[in-house]
Amino acid sequence: MSGAPDRKAPAARVGIGGPVGSGKTALVERLIAALTARGVDLAVITNDLVTHEDAERVRRSGLIDPARVAAVEAGACPHTVIREDPTLNIEAADDLERRFPGLDLILIESGGDNLASTFSRDLTDFWMFVIDVAGGDDIPRKRGPGVVRCDLLVVNKADLVPHVGVDLDRMLAEARAVRGGRPVLVTNCRRGEGVDAVADHLEREVLFRS
Numbered sequence: 427m428s429g430a431p432d433r434k435a436p437a438a439r440v441g442i443g444g445p446v447g448s449g450k451t452a453l454v455e456r457l458i459a460a461l462t463a464r465g466v467d468l469a470v471i472t473n474d475l476v477t478h479e480d481a482e483r484v485r486r487s488g489l490i491d492p493a494r495v496a497a498v499e500a501g502a503c504p505h506t507v508i509r510e511d512p513t514l515n516i517e518a519a520d521d522l523e524r525r526f527p528g529l530d531l532i533l534i535e536s537g538g539d540n541l542a543s544t545f546s547r548d549l550t551d552f553w554m555f556v557i558d559v560a561g562g563d564d565i566p567r568k569r570g571p572g573v574v575r576c577d578l579l580v581v582n583k584a585d586l587v588p589h590v591g592v593d594l595d596r597m598l599a600e601a602r603a604v605r606g607g608r609p610v611l612v613t614n615c616r617r618g619e620g621v622d623a624v625a626d627h628l629e630r631e632v633l634f635r636s
C-alpha cells in the first residue's frame with residue numbers, strides 16, 4: 427500500500443499505583459528523566475484526593491514542560507477514578523494527546539491507596555504497583571490484588587533495608603511466588619538506583635523498542 431500518510435500510534439498509557447508514601451511521585455520524577463533521556467515523548471497525569479499537590483510538585487521539578495502535567499482530582503477513594511469510573515483520567519489523557527500529538531507515553535499516577543487498588547484496562551495498557559520495604563516484608567504474602575495483578579511490581583526504598591529489619595531476598599522471593607514469576611524490580615528512588623531497569627522494561631514491554 428502506498429499513499430496513506432503514516433499515522434502516529436496512540437500514546438501508551440502506563441499506570442503507577444500503590445500505598446500512600448511508597449514513592450510513586452519519586453518514581454514518576456525519576457522516570458521522566460530516564461525516559462526523556464531515551465528520547466521518549468512523555469506526559470504525566472497525577473491523581474490527588476482534593477488538591478493538585480503531586481501535579482504541582484512534578485511541574486515545579488523542572489524535569490518536564492509543566493503544560494505536559496495534568497491533574498485529576500479524585501474527590502473520593504483514589505481507586506474509583508482509576509478503576510470503577512476512569513472517565514476523568516481518560517479525558518485528561520485524550521486532552522494531552524490532542525495537545526501533544528507526538529506523545530509516546532503517558533504516566534498516570536494514582537493517589538496513594540491500599541493493597542487492593544488496581545487500574546482499569548480501559549484506562550491503561552500497562553500498570554505498575556509500587557510498594558516499599560518500610561511497609562514490611564510481609565506485604566507480598568498478603569496477596570493484595572495490586573501486588574498480584576500489576577504488570578510490574580516495584581519494591582522501592584531499598585536503601586532503608588538495613589534500618590527497618592526487612593529480609594529483602596525473602597520479600598522478593600515471596601513477591602515473585604504470589605505473582606507466578608511475573609516481573610518484580612527493586613528501586614531506590616531517592617538516589618535513582620534501579621530506575622534504568624524500570625525504564626528498560628517500559629521501553630521493551632510497552633513501547634516495543636529493543
Ligand SMILES: Nc1nc2c(ncn2[C@@H]2O[C@H](COP(=O)(O)OP(=O)(O)OP(=O)(O)O)[C@@H](O)[C@H]2O)c(=O)[nH]1
Pocket residue numbers: 444445446447448449450451452453480537538539582583584585586613614615616617
Ligand atoms: N529513603 C527513601 N525515601 C524515599 C524513596 N522514594 C521516596 N522516598 C521518600 O518517601 C516519601 C514519599 O515519597 P512520594 O514519592 O511522595 O510517595 P507517593 O507514593 O507519591 O506518596 P502519596 O502520593 O502521598 O501516596 C518522600 O519523603 C520521599 O522523599 C527511596 O527510595 N528511599
